Amino acid sequence: xxxxxxxxxxxxxxxxxxxxxxxxxxxxxxxxxxxxxxxxxxxxxxxxxxxxxxxxxxxxxxxxxxxxxxxxxxxxxxxxxxxxxxxxxxxxxxxxxxxxxxxxxxxxxxxxxxxxxxxxxxxxxxxxxxxxxxxxxxxxxxxxxxxxxxxxxxxxxxxxxxxxxxxxxxxxxxxxxxxxxxxxxxxxxxxxxxxxxxxxxxxx
Amino acid sequence: xxxxxxxxxxxxxxxxxxxxxxxxxxxxxxxxxxxxxxxxxxxxxxxxxxxxxxxxxxxxxxxxxxxxxxxxxxxxxxxxxxxxxxxxxxxxxxxxxxxxxxxxxxxxxxxxxxxxxxxxxxxxxxxxxxxxxxxxxxxxxxxxxxxxxxxxxxxxxxxxxxxxxxxxxxxxxxxxxxxxxxxxxxxxxxxxxxxxxxxxxxxxxxxxxxxxxxxxxx
Numbered sequence: 263x264x265x266x267x268x269x270x271x272x273x274x275x276x277x278x279x280x281x282x283x284x285x286x287x288x289x290x291x292x293x294x295x296x297x298x299x300x301x302x303x304x305x306x307x308x309x310x311x312x313x314x315x316x317x318x319x320x321x322x323x324x325x326x327x328x329x330x331x332x333x334x335x336x337x338x339x340x341x342x343x344x345x346x347x348x349x350x351x352x353x354x355x356x357x358x359x360x361x362x363x364x365x366x367x368x369x370x371x372x373x374x375x376x377x378x379x380x381x382x383x384x385x386x387x388x389x390x391x392x393x394x395x396x397x398x399x400x401x402x403x404x405x406x407x408x409x410x411x412x413x414x415x416x417x418x419x420x421x422x423x424x425x426x427x428x429x430x431x432x433x434x435x436x437x438x439x440x441x442x443x444x445x446x447x448x449x450x451x452x453x454x455x456x457x458x459x460x461x462x463x464x465x466x
Numbered sequence: 467x468x469x470x471x472x473x474x475x476x477x478x479x480x481x482x483x484x485x486x487x488x489x490x491x492x493x494x495x496x497x498x499x500x501x502x503x504x505x506x507x508x509x510x511x512x513x514x515x516x517x518x519x520x521x522x523x524x525x526x527x528x529x530x531x532x533x534x535x536x537x538x539x540x541x542x543x544x545x546x547x548x549x550x551x552x553x554x555x556x557x558x559x560x561x562x563x564x565x566x567x568x569x570x571x572x573x574x575x576x577x578x579x580x581x582x583x584x585x586x587x588x589x590x591x592x593x594x595x596x597x598x599x600x601x602x603x604x605x606x607x608x609x610x611x612x613x614x615x616x617x618x619x620x621x622x623x624x625x626x627x628x629x630x631x632x633x634x635x636x637x638x639x640x641x642x643x644x645x646x647x648x649x650x651x652x653x654x655x656x657x658x659x660x661x662x663x664x665x666x667x668x669x670x671x672x673x674x675x676x677x678x679x680x681x682x683x684x
Contacts (some may be wrong), residue, residue, distance in 0.1 A: 311548050315682040330548045334541025340480040352469035353549045391545075396594070 263323045265310075265399055266287050267432060270319035271453070272302060273311045278317055278453035279305050287323075289398065292421060292443030294435040301448055303434040304333075304403055310432060311401050311461045313443055329397035331405060335388030339377025343368055343387055346376050351394035362393035365411070366422045381408040389417055393424075400424060400431040406439075414439070467555050474563035482530050488489070488525035488568040490576060496579040507584045514583035515593060515644030521579075522572045522597055522602060524636055530608040530629065531615070531622040532562050534679070538616045547683055553676035561602075561609040561672070569601030584650060592647025596660060600640035605665040606671050607632045613675040616682050633664050653669035 272339040279302035283394065287293045295303050306454050309316050311330035315319065339344045345375060347359045363369050366386040386407050392400055400421070406414050418439045421431050433439070478485040499517050503510055529679065537543040546556055576597050577590045611629035615621030642656035 308544075308684075313544060313547060326550060328548060330545065332541050332544050334539075334544070335542055336542035336545040338473070338477055338540065338542070340477060345473075345476070349473045350467055350545075350549075353546070353548065353551060395549075 329395040565605035589612025596643035
């Protein structure tokens with residue numbers, strides 16, 4: 263099933279930030295979102311993940327098929343790496359966490375409390391969570407922050423394996439991952455100033 | 467959902483989880499009141515049901531902002547919202563976990579603390595029963611307050627003010643059951659009112675909590 267965004271307008275705090283965004287993401291493909299800071303990439307991703315409704319336009323093939331990874335990893339500091347992953351696996355109705363641990367080389371850390379991990383290790387745990395969701399569409403917001411070069415390669419391998427298995431990925435990132443996919447620069451979709459600005463002029 | 471409950475309980479009893487915070491606060495209130503009131507065991511006995519209920523309610527209030535704020539801060543609330551769990555289920559489980567870690571210990575400790583306040587003999591059963599029926603409502607209402615203020619920095623004050631009026635009916639009827647029980651009067655009417663409030667709140671408020679949480683996560 264193809265994830266399609268058609269003429270999407272997304273809002274932050276009630277104000278449109280991007281309008282007229284359209285893309286199609288086929289299984290086995292990755293789409294990399296680019297654009298300057300503050301343009302609305304996170305807002306677009308949150309909309310695709312279903313955390314907020316779009317102001318206009320339609321989104322199909324998202325909803326229950328999306329696994330979302332935000333800036334925050336959502337791991338509990340007092341639970342161990344293994345307990346954190348097991349929790350998310352059982353929330354998504356999955357049992358197996360070994361492949362996720364292996365993909366990000368977390369086996370040696372499995373009994374370590376997540377609060378004692380370094381920033382990069384924490385990020386790897388956050389990304390490993392995606393693999394226990396068994397959802398076909400990964401929606402990733404700046405996934406490589408605080409990862410070293412090796413860990414970025416692990417991440418790129420994990421995404422490639424996911425694409426080969428028929429999944430797809432929508433990634434907002436500033437670095438080159440070497441993935442088989444397209445790039446979408448969202449800067450041209452910046453929303454025009456709305457009628458709210460004219461509202462003041464009426465009184466001037 | 468069971469996994470979420472297990473995780474919340476595990477988090478509560480580990481270091482820094484806040485388990486026992488409410489219980490300790492309850493103990494402090496109940497031990498300090500006799501010193502404040504002075505050595506009048508007859509007066510103490512008269513105000514005991516009210517003080518015990520008030521102490522339990524404030525102890526409950528103390529830990530409310532932890533219900534959702536911690537999950538919001540580390541991003542797991544966003545991730546839970548995109549998980550296959552219904553939002554109503556998430557807030558219900560959160561309320562249940564709060565009750566198991568805060569309300570239930572208060573219920574179990576209340577008879578012991580009743581001794582400190584010279585609670586009259588027949589009152590112990592009714593105090594425990596009224597707390598057992600009433601504290602789940604406190605947790606569910608509190609979760610609604612936490613959902614309303616999630617994402618606000620220092621939202622605890624606003625939440626306390628929002629939740630306080632909603633707690634009043636439970637407090638009135640809960641304390642009334644304990645007072646009438648202690649004085650050997652009929653308790654049916656306030657007990658039924660208390661049970662009715664709890665049932666209504668447990669049945670309806672999770673929908674409201676889920677709705678405001680969805681809005682707050684935008």
